[in-house]
Amino acid sequence: MEEGGVVLLGFWSSPYVMRVKIALEEKGIQFLYKEEENIILGKSPLLLLANPIYKKVPVLIHNGRRRWASKGEDQEDAKQEFLKSLKLLEEELGDKPYFGGDQFGLLDIALIPFSCRFHTYEMYCKFSVEKSCPKLMKWVNKCNERKSVAKALPNPYRVYDFVMEVKKMLGIE
Ligand SMILES: N[C@@H](CCC(=O)N[C@@H](CS)C(=O)NCC(=O)O)C(=O)O
Incomplete structure (x- = not known):
């Protein structure tokens, strides 16, 4: 899992992702954006690990942690x-x-x-x-x-x- 800062897993055409991007920018929060290359046919291991239930974007990862697993x-x-x-x-x-x-x-x-x-x-x-x-x-x-x-x-x-x-x-x- 990614360490440090805020990581946003997204997909370019997702309105749900766009609104998270807008909110982060408005709040002045720096983040690393990672595009899910193929959200329909294949999910990245990071997406599967970070959002194992829904397997959807957007996902925000903060300091590489997930509360339930820590x-x-x-x-x-x-x-x-x-x-x-x-x-x-x-x-x-x-x-x-x-x-x-x-x-x-x-x-x-x-x-x-x-x-x-x-x-x-x-x-x-x-x-x-x-x-x-x-x-x-x-x-x-x-x-x-x-x-x-x-x-x-x-x-x-x-x-x-x-x-x-x-x-x-x-x-x-
Ligand atoms: N309720 C979620 C919806 C997220 C969602 O539907 N994301 C789509 C992209 S627009 C997705 O990841 N789809 C992949 C899939 O359904 O497998 C939200 O508001 O964030």
């Missing part, structure tokens, strides 16, 4: 980085019920699906989102009270079991 110091670093991102979101949320204010909006819809992975991260990295980011967790619970969200999101325990299965399949301890 161990020891690497895992601790990944955990701290993840917590930093959560805290950034929490700051943005502030005391508002939703990211846009009183109304459930587009940003809530974009972000809430990731909350069903929190349990998995907590189990692997031994921390509590509730303790570290209570306001963010309040937002998660509030969103989950909505029928639309409750219907769409899988049970976090099911996500955890799935990740365990994938790790087993990939031979990751």
